[in-house]
Amino acid sequence: MMADFGEILRAIGDFGLFQKLLLAGLSFPTMLLPMHFYSVVFTHTGFSYRCNTDWILKISPNLTTEEQLNLTLPRDQAGSFKRCEMFTPVDWDIDSIREHEINQTTHCLDGWVYDTSVYTSSIVSDFDLVCDKANFVVVAQTTFMASILLGSFIFGPLAESFGRKRGVQISIVLMAVFTVGTALSPNFYVYQAALFIVGVSYGGYRINGILLATEWIGLAQRTYPSALCRIFAGIGQCVLAGIAYFFREWRTVQLIIASPLALVIIYIWLVPESARWLLDRGKTEEAEKVILMVAAVNRRKIPDNILEKVVDNKKGDRGTIRDLFTSPLLRKYLFTVMFSWFSVILGYHCISLNVGEFGMDIFLTQLIFGLTEIPTQMLGVWLMETLGRKLSAVLSMMLGGFFSLLILAVPQDNAIAITGFATTGRLSMGLAGTVFNVYVQELFPTSIRQTANGLGIMAIRVAGLLSPIINTLAVYHRAIPILIYSSLCIASAALCFLLPETRSEELPDSTEDLEIKKNPRRAMNGGKNKTSQPNGDTHLSYQRFT
Known part of the structure; x- marks a missing residue:
């Protein structure tokens, strides 16, 4: 009688110590992933801002802030100061400005002044994403989402060709390097390019991390990887809220988010490949080593030549x-x-x-x-x-x-x-x-x-x-x-x-x-019943072993 991979998995332990360690190791990065996603909310947060009108202080340095704004900024219909317009600078003395007032307006000539009472800085203030560039924030968010989609497209076929493990490892390395790149970006375009790669790696890890964990876990526990991923994501959101609260400078936050990835880069090379994928690719020797290792970690005894009992190693x-x-x-x-x-x-x-x-x-x-x-x-x-x-x-x-x-x-x-x-x-x-x-x-x-x-x-x-x-x-x-x-x-x-x-x-x-x-x-009309495969993501057949 034939046996599928699910039976072998149950023999070596379908949710033993190995699966728990694997799930923990792959879940920890999922705690970091939401930090990259939700940091978009914090680093892209806007400020209250206005045109820089310090030109008038050269004429009268003793003006209060209120006087300065009243003399240099026009108001909208609601009575608030306009954020993207200012009165055109003049070379009058201060008494003439007060008496005649300035009626001609222009766009902000000397940049903007930002309210830093909540955030010391964000990409909005560092790259001046206001007024005619205000939509750049939405562009950054949309591009980040698009890059996650692209990451799924790239790393899906990559995992089929080079393995789930390689997809996970490459994603983590790219994410670590380019998260640091976002923090060091000298301008918005470099930041956008670095954020794009972060998004690609984000999408790549999400699709391969859960898949790698699921292919090692048995039928009864197949809801665990998805749910545990979301639980760790929730923890990541809580940690991010604390980081963003205590560190109000966006570049510092990006570096803090990147730092735990250094630990992940160290141990991610120890994560084994999916035995299902190895067998599907005909790499039986590698699959045998991994399966025997899993059995040893789970303290399960199985025949050493278990994979020699493969009677059909062709792809279905x-x-x-x-x-x-x-x-x-x-x-x-x-x-x-x-x-x-x-x-x-x-x-x-x-x-x-x-x-x-x-x-x-x-x-x-x-x-x-x-x-x-x-x-x-x-x-x-x-x-x-x-x-x-x-x-x-x-x-x-x-x-x-x-x-x-x-x-x-x-x-x-x-x-x-x-x-x-x-x-x-x-x-x-x-x-x-x-x-x-x-x-x-x-x-x-x-x-x-x-x-x-x-x-x-x-x-x-x-x-x-x-x-x-x-x-x-x-x-x-x-x-x-x-x-x-x-x-x-x-x-x-x-x-x-x-x-x-x-x-x-x-x-x-x-x-x-x-x-x-x-x-x-x-x-009853010619349909063929095939033996169900409880865990089967494989087309390989195995002889029953004892």
Whole structure:
């Protein structure tokens, strides 16, 4: 009788000491990843600013700040000083300026003066991203999101060709080097280029880190990598809030964020390659060494020649992206997952990037976001095992959309209520994202599972790319972004009723298996039942061992 990789994994321990150490080692960088993402919120934070009008102090050095501003800055209709205009400098004496006043205006001629009461500096003040360059902040956020998407595209195929471990290692090294590069950037364009590489490496690590952990973990614990990733992300948000609070200079914050990556670079070279990938590539000797090492760490005894019992080391017939669109069942699953994943991540990022607009202290709000993420993900694991994947997804998306809409039901100056509703909505959307991380692995057959997962990741990266743009629609009305992402969440929740429940179900091995399961009559009309592979992401067959 044949045995799949899942049986071998259970023999060597599918969640022993090795898997726990691996999960801890790969989860620690996921604590650092949100720091890079959420540091965008802090380093891109704007200042209260005005034109530099010190020219008048050369005429009358004893002017108070109030007198200086009244004489040199025009006011808008609301009575506030205009931030991007000033009165044209003149060579009159101070008495003439007071008597006749200056009526002609111009743009800021000598730069800007920034309010440093909250931040000592940010990229806004260092690179003067104000007035005609104010949109550069949105460009930076959007480019960062686009680079994460590109990282998923680059490091996905890279992991298939060179291994999951190489994808993880290269991502970490690039992230460390170019995070330091952002801190040392002399201008906005160098900063943007360095941030772009950070985003690429961010996307590369996220896709490969979870994949590498999942391929070593058994069926019963397959919800752990995704949930633990989000828990460590919550811890990272809390740590970032503290760093940003105590260090108000953005370059210092970037260097502090980069420093723990030096530790990761040291131990990441000790992380073993996925045995599934090694066997799939025909590297049986390397796979044997890794499997025996895992068995030793887990204190499990297995035959030394276990891999010699491979009776068919040829790659099976692999599915292609075409299969996802030619099968009506898979097509329905794919579009439902992509649309739902897109909707919840769009809302999650829109709320996260808008943290400074809720009216409460930005540091406190960020801390609340991080602290509440931890118990929510623990609750999510329990919900997925108790209520199932389908109901957990529907409920979390409905709650996410509902609480986001409640933001519009309270006065704009009620910061506590707005922050409470935004936090609850964001957490619900984050929980839905965790459910889909697991759901996408269980809905699709082994032959095209990674392809479906890649398309799902593409959807969420596009959502991240669009989130800064959606937030800018608030200039027309504050309700527009909220209505967009909350309504999409609620629509996605309804759409998820099309999906089946997959809790405690064996992973489908092929499209034919999935369709036979959906329609048992096929089995009576020539359909072939194949042996299910509980953990199978491999097309290799093994003899049963004792």
